[in-house]
Amino acid sequence: MSISDIKKALGSSLCKTVGVYLIMSVICIAITLIYAIFAHGIRSDAMDFMLLYPLLGGALAYSLMGSICPQLVSRRFYRMGYNLYNAGIAVLTAGAMLQGIVEIAGSDSELILCFSTCGIALILIGIVAFIRR
Amino acid sequence: MASFFSKPYRWAGFFSAMLAIAFTCVLLDTFVIPKPQVQVKAIVPSVDNTASPDTIKKAPMATASSDPIVTNLSYEDSNIKIQIEIDREHDTTFYVADIQISDASHLKTALAENTFGRNINEKTSSMAKDNNAILAINGDYCGFRNTGFVLRNGVLYRDTGNNEALVIDVEGNFSLIDESSQNGSDLTNASVWQVLSFGPTLVSDGQIAVDMNEEISGKSMTSNPRTAIGQVGPLHYIMIVSDGRTSESNGLSLYQLAAQFSVRGCTIAYNLDGGGSSTMVFNGNVINKPTTNGNIKEREVSDIVYIGY
Numbered sequence: 001m002s003i004s005d006i007k008k009a010l011g012s013s014l015c016k017t018v019g020v021y022l023i024m025s026v027i028c029i030a031i032t033l034i035y036a037i038f039a040h041g042i043r044s045d046a047m048d049f050m051l052l053y054p055l056l057g058g059a060l061a062y063s064l065m066g067s068i069c070p071q072l073v074s075r076r077f078y079r080m081g082y083n084l085y086n087a088g089i090a091v092l093t094a095g096a097m098l099q100g101i102v103e104i105a106g107s108d109s110e111l112i113l114c115f116s117t118c119g120i121a122l123i124l125i126g127i128v129a130f131i132r133r
Numbered sequence: 134m135a136s137f138f139s140k141p142y143r144w145a146g147f148f149s150a151m152l153a154i155a156f157t158c159v160l161l162d163t164f165v166i167p168k169p170q171v172q173v174k175a176i177v178p179s180v181d182n183t184a185s186p187d188t189i190k191k192a193p194m195a196t197a198s199s200d201p202i203v204t205n206l207s208y209e210d211s212n213i214k215i216q217i218e219i220d221r222e223h224d225t226t227f228y229v230a231d232i233q234i235s236d237a238s239h240l241k242t243a244l245a246e247n248t249f250g251r252n253i254n255e256k257t258s259s260m261a262k263d264n265n266a267i268l269a270i271n272g273d274y275c276g277f278r279n280t281g282f283v284l285r286n287g288v289l290y291r292d293t294g295n296n297e298a299l300v301i302d303v304e305g306n307f308s309l310i311d312e313s314s315q316n317g318s319d320l321t322n323a324s325v326w327q328v329l330s331f332g333p334t335l336v337s338d339g340q341i342a343v344d345m346n347e348e349i350s351g352k353s354m355t356s357n358p359r360t361a362i363g364q365v366g367p368l369h370y371i372m373i374v375s376d377g378r379t380s381e382s383n384g385l386s387l388y389q390l391a392a393q394f395s396v397r398g399c400t401i402a403y404n405l406d407g408g409g410s411s412t413m414v415f416n417g418n419v420i421n422k423p424t425t426n427g428n429i430k431e432r433e434v435s436d437i438v439y440i441g442y
Binding site: 040087107110115 | 145149155163277279357408
């Protein structure tokens with residue numbers, strides 16, 4: 001396989017990732033709208049804005065990576081960084097959904113803070129893995 | 134392990150499963166798993182020297198000097214007078230209880246399963262029956278949250294919060310406090326009988342205290358089933374429960390609810406937990422139509438406010 005073939009494959013992989021995150025953003029919007037119907041019109045900021053995690057943290061971030069520093073994808077720890085970063089986005093999105101569910105119900109939970117903490121930690125470790133040579 | 138996760142989708146599958154488990158655990162912890170904290174102490178007459186130390190001694194309460202006169206919508210004896218009217222406005226049926234009592238000790242609260250804690254729930258009608266309540270409404274659902282002052286029948290259970298709470302003192306007079314600037318011990322020293330924490334305040338100093346678009350969470354639908362309590366004068370109260378979320382009853386907005394207290398002369402009125410929790414029980418019967426997920430069905434709640442002996 002030539003270098004250009006490898007570059008094409010990695011670029012295609014990034015495009016696929018961006019596409020998946022865009023689909024996830026649409027799913028988040030759908031969840032928000034459907035939940036609002038069952039919640040008698042009650043809404044929560046956390047649930048309304050949870051789509052921003054996959055949209056900005058996922059689709060936008062990988063798009064920027066592909067256009068500004070595509071060489072990252074060929075680094076040794078890219079796969080690890082990719083897995084951890086994506087896990088962090090997933091955890092933050094899940095945490096936002098939980099926060100929304102709890103707020104709409106009129107309740108509270110101290111455990112949701114764990115989601116934010118873990119999500120941020122995973123993202124930071126993922127970024128370190130991305131940029132590590 | 135690194136080689137295990139190097140295969141496509143293994144990490145995604147594993148992590149998704151872990152995340153789903155964590156998500157489910159938080160939901161169970163928040164809404165399902167009962168976490169009892171304090172058992173309510175039984176109240177015994179102060180003259181009872183055989184009672185265990187784990188009880189609260191109080192002077193015996195005055196009982197009715199004659200048999201009560203009871204109808205479907207009214208109750209009257211020498212200490213308690215209740216008149217219920219069923220009204221309809223704004224395409225909504227609501228139930229107004231006008232209450233006059235001889236002593237503030239007849240205005241009581243009860244906790245589900247006589248236990249303060251998280252996710253300890255019981256139907257309003259069941260708690261009313263257990264406590265021989267003449268009239269009962271759902272309370273502030275204190276067991277659904279970790280914050281908000283909880284002081285019931287003179288006993289303090291929780292003193293953290295940042296809400297405006299309703300205080301009922303031992304004389305039966307209502308007032309409001311800011312939980313964020315109030316010390317719980319001040320309440321136990323200050324002859325406080327009940328503290329309810331939900332809100333908002335509907336009527337204050339005789340004036341409607343909510344605007345026409347106000348809602349509890351800022352992004353809620355404005356018409357809902359409601360429960361609220363107000364004071365007209367010394368030992369004279371109004372309790373209102375409205376139906377809602379059905380084809381028969383839309384529900385009331387906070388402003389519409391406040392207006393009902395205002396026209397009946399309440400100087401102070403306070404909103405309690407509404408929605409599917411809104412329930413009024415009179416003489417053992419649920420007289421409104423509590424709604425849960427579109428069905429007429431009583432929801433289990435954590436506490437009630439009731440009139441009784």
